[in-house]
Amino acid sequence: MIMTVESSGLVDQITKSDHAVGIGDKVIAKKRCVKKKARLQLKRPAVRHQAAAAAAAVVSTTLQKVFDSCRRVFKGAAAVPCAADVQNLCRILDGMIPEDVGLSKDLQFFKPKTEAEGTPRVTSATIYKGNNFELCIFFLPASAVIPLHNHPEMTVFSKLLLGTMHIKSYDWVDPLNSDFLISPSKSRLAKLKANRIFTAPCDTSVLYPTSGGNIHEFTAITPCAFLDVIGPPYSKDDGRDCSYYKETPCINLLDREEIEEYKADGSCYRWLEEIETPKESEMDGIEYMGPKIIDSTA
């Protein structure tokens, strides 16, 4: 069976109307997004260009290579990919260009715009989701934020395709908490792994269950799009639910002074307190409209 994702061409512009997301002169419906309980209305694409129909026949070799590699790499819930598999998948993703998933820097979405009011919302387009891994594109308008959150027992490859984005990431210092520092709110001590700006094209970043910055936050400096390879996907049933955090100051009992950061070996440490799912974490979902994937095993 050929698994195809309906693809009628490029994502032209992600604008929002009441019950649908405008893609240029094609209107498709937002798909229900796990993180957003909004009621969505399914609309047939308003206009389907011949070129778009032709695009449906296009299989992106690079995207297909990513998919085929993921099928070999992600064997199931507890498996962390071996170094050779990570290196191979990174090599494929490093070579990915926006057009491999039907995007282009010339699309209206990525053009600089006047300041949006408030914090703009993130939109996601799922290319593929199975039990062992998920391929998903995230679109962030300038200043949009994916708040600080974790990826329990997951390995995630993030490939920035377009735009400039700030990434801050942490790893837990010790699951049992450092006992000589007590934070005022049962927070967990985390070590800062990244706090910097990335501009596409750039190499793929990889996080693991306990390293590589498993807890991270993305802030779009310009309109951005990135592809995530998530293995295995979030799953409440399997105990892999997404948790959100905020950085809190910590109190060093040894000298009872409030300190912003606990410095040891020159690294930067902060306490992270789990918080309720923040409103700005809600995302809108749209249908993936780029080149399709062929799943020969399905």
Ligand SMILES: N[C@@H](CS(=O)O)C(=O)O
């Ligand atoms: N982990 C996020 C996307 S990203 O921040 O990597 C999600 O799957 O919603």
